[in-house]
Amino acid sequence: SQQGEEDPQALSIQEGENATMNCSYKTSINNLQWYRQNSGRGLVHLILIRSNEREKHSGRLRVTLDTSKKSSSLLITASRAADTASYFCATLRDNYGQNFVFGPGTRLSVLP
Amino acid sequence: DAGVIQSPRHEVTEMGQEVTLRCKPISGHDYLFWYRQTMMRGLELLIYFNNNVPIDDSGMPEDRFSAKMPNASFSTLKIQPSEPRDSAVYFCASSLRAPWGIYTEAFFGQGTRLTVV
Numbered sequence: 325s326q327q328g329e330e331d332p333q334a335l336s337i338q339e340g341e342n343a344t345m346n347c348s349y350k351t352s353i354n355n356l357q358w359y360r361q362n363s364g365r366g367l368v369h370l371i372l373i374r375s376n377e378r379e380k381h382s383g384r385l386r387v388t389l390d391t392s393k394k395s396s397s398l399l400i401t402a403s404r405a406a407d408t409a410s411y412f413c414a415t416l417r418d419n420y421g422q423n424f425v426f427g428p429g430t431r432l433s434v435l436p
Numbered sequence: 437d438a439g440v441i442q443s444p445r446h447e448v449t450e451m452g453q454e455v456t457l458r459c460k461p462i463s464g465h466d467y468l469f470w471y472r473q474t475m476m477r478g479l480e481l482l483i484y485f486n487n488n489v490p491i492d493d494s495g496m497p498e499d500r501f502s503a504k505m506p507n508a509s510f511s512t513l514k515i516q517p518s519e520p521r522d523s524a525v526y527f528c529a530s531s532l533r534a535p536w537g538i539y540t541e542a543f544f545g546q547g548t549r550l551t552v553v
Binding site: 357359366367368369372412414424425426428429 | 440469471478479481527529541542544545546547
């Protein structure tokens with residue numbers, strides 16, 4: 325069963341605009357991670373936020389985590405055509421294993 | 437390091453045949469994961485290993501699927517007999533748990549696109 329659910333399923337924006345994707349999960353987590361997948365390729369790790377953190381930045385990426393609402397958001401600022409990809413959140417379901425569970429993903433299209 | 441290496445990249449087989457997918461994790465990583473990705477079901481965790489030992493195989497769909505990790509540098513996912521509904525992209529990933537219990541990110545291979553006709 326999927327733990328994380330990304331929202332929206334698809335997002336289309338113009339180059340230079342900001343893109344926001346959300347992720348909701350069901351059970352307590354150790355950390356939450358965001359990954360990107362270009363068409364036909366494997367997933368690439370973007371950023372990890374631990375359960376005791378509320379916000380994290382990496383370049384043009386900003387991730388927030390609200391454990392009370394069991395939700396996270398990924399903001400990509402000043403988007404580029406190269407950001408076109410699917411974005412997934414992954415949660416570590418418990419503290420005793422490393423079984424990453426991915427949501428269905430958000431398909432982002434950045435139009436030039 | 438070359439990253440996680442999967443082979444073959446593409447596999448086309450006939451229904452009923454045995455299929456073996458291979459994975460070489462990143463050296464030093466102690467976790468290895470097998471995922472399946474389809475349009476309908478998204479990314480599904482099939483099984484994962486820690487130090488070559490299967491920890492959670494609850495995602496393996498049927499007895500036709502089996503996975504092994506005979507050593508730290510090699511794992512296989514076998515489907516026998518294969519069926520058309522097994523057509524998907526299969527990903528292998530590996531990760532490292534830091535000594536103080538902090539979990540790190542997973543590194544993915546490029547995947548094996550399996551088509552069962």
